[in-house]
Amino acid sequence: MSEHMDFDAVIDAWRRGAAMSVESVGCPVRGVLDKISDKWSMLLVMNLATKPMRFNQLRREIPDISQKMLTQTLRELERDGLVVRTVYPTKPPSVEYALTDLGVSLVVPFGYLIAWANQNHARIDDARAQFDGVEAA
Amino acid sequence: MSEHMDFDAVIDAWRRGAAMSVESVGCPVRGVLDKISDKWSMLLVMNLATKPMRFNQLRREIPDISQKMLTQTLRELERDGLVVRTVYPTKPPSVEYALTDLGVSLVVPFGYLIAWANQNHARIDDARAQFDGVEAA
DNA sequence: CAGTATCCCAAGGGATACTG
DNA sequence: CAGTATCCCTTGGGATACTG
Numbered sequence: 001m002s003e004h005m006d007f008d009a010v011i012d013a014w015r016r017g018a019a020m021s022v023e024s025v026g027c028p029v030r031g032v033l034d035k036i037s038d039k040w041s042m043l044l045v046m047n048l049a050t051k052p053m054r055f056n057q058l059r060r061e062i063p064d065i066s067q068k069m070l071t072q073t074l075r076e077l078e079r080d081g082l083v084v085r086t087v088y089p090t091k092p093p094s095v096e097y098a099l100t101d102l103g104v105s106l107v108v109p110f111g112y113l114i115a116w117a118n119q120n121h122a123r124i125d126d127a128r129a130q131f132d133g134v135e136a137a
Numbered sequence: 138m139s140e141h142m143d144f145d146a147v148i149d150a151w152r153r154g155a156a157m158s159v160e161s162v163g164c165p166v167r168g169v170l171d172k173i174s175d176k177w178s179m180l181l182v183m184n185l186a187t188k189p190m191r192f193n194q195l196r197r198e199i200p201d202i203s204q205k206m207l208t209q210t211l212r213e214l215e216r217d218g219l220v221v222r223t224v225y226p227t228k229p230p231s232v233e234y235a236l237t238d239l240g241v242s243l244v245v246p247f248g249y250l251i252a253w254a255n256q257n258h259a260r261i262d263d264a265r266a267q268f269d270g271v272e273a274a
Numbered sequence: 275c276a277g278t279a280t281c282c283c284a285a286g287g288g289a290t291a292c293t294g
Numbered sequence: 295c296a297g298t299a300t301c302c303c304t305t306g307g308g309a310t311a312c313t314g
Contacts, residue, residue, distance in 0.1 A: 004141055005188075007241065010248030014183055017255060028258035029251055030180070035261075036250070037174030039287080043167070046151055049144075055296050066288050071297065081264025092295040093294090102260055104144065107252045111147030112246040113173070116167055118154060121165035123239055124172075127218025176306080192276050229275040229314090242306050252286065278313075288304075293298075 030112035035080065038126045040065055042110055045099065048083065049107045082106065172217065177202055177210045181249055182236065185220065186244045189235035219243065 017029065036042065040062075047053065047061050059070060073099060077083040082103035086096045099107075145158040154166065180267075184190065184198050196207060210232060219240035223233045227257065236244075 005245055005252070007244055010244050010251075011186055012248045013248065013252065013255075016185060017233035017251075018187075020181075021183075028262075029254040032258045032261060033179065033250065034176070037179075037256075039171070041224075042174075046229050049148055050152060062175065067297080068289090069287060069300095072287090079265055079268045080261045081268075087296095090295090093297095095296060102257060102264070104157075104258065107144055108142055108148050109246075111142045111150065111247040112249045114147075115142070115150065116243060116246045117166040117169035117173075119240060120242065121169045124169060124219075125165075127239070128172065128216055130219075131216040137248060187277095203276080205279095205309090206307060209307090227275090230277095232276060276314095277301095278311100280311085281309085283308085286303105288303085288313085290299085290300090291298100 007074055028128060029052055035076070037104075038073070041057055041077060044070075044073055044077060045082065045103060045106055046098055046114070048099050048103070053098050058097065077103070157194070172213070172228060173243075177206055178214060181207075181238060182219065182243055183238050183251070186241070187236055189233050191231055191233055195234065211267055214240070216232060 022133055043062060043065075044058065047058060050103075053061070055070070055074075058074075059065065059067070065073075074083060074085070078085050078097075083099050084100050086098070088094045088096065143250065180199060180202075184195060188197070192207070192211075195211075196204070198205075202210075211222070213222060215222050218237055221235050221237050223235070225231045225233065263266065
């Protein structure tokens, strides 16, 4: 499974899972995707995918994340089993963050989404410009 | 491109694009992904992928979306060129929403993410239970 | 049917200051 | 270095009421 998907395969899978998911109170897929789709999770996962990093190293890689959100997002990723936090008892302590196997497994799905965004952001910008232009006329 | 991706291919692509994306003010990828990752966009796209639908039909499919958010999210999807809105001048008017080609092209990337969520939400729940258990001990 | 408009609360998240 | 703790503003988004 998951080697290659086309439109019909996705729709088939969605149809089989949709009844359970949308209606039930705790749709697992929506829960997972809500977590994944916060402002910083994907960016952190992708950065840690390139190599394990320490706290302040991540801050430098993502200059516009606040300390609070970096800590908070890393904790959530750790809690969800996507990231491991390893403390080396040096002085001052150094802490390394790395993806778990589960975290690694998320990189490819993210990759498809990122590739899509790379390929299509220009079309989105165009569509938006046209929509706004027409509406303003 | 995009036929099949593995971890290394994703990382390579990420490395080539990362410098431009994270540092620059308007990273197109982050912009796109922020839009996509709001609470309802993906769910609407997936529902419209199964078939074009009218406004109240969508409300029934997604019982927990408010009228406000349905309108708002549909407008944004339309603005971004992912959805077309067609008004049939019947009485009372009926309005059909359908994916554009661009919208359709997003279904497969979403499919990978949804498949991942389906396959791994149990592992996430376990990780979370263990994390919370250890922390409480 | 397919919306708009308003109110309002709760969560998200940045800035700043402090700590082992 | 790697955080915690607070403050506070902004945004997301639900509830309700109204309209062509």
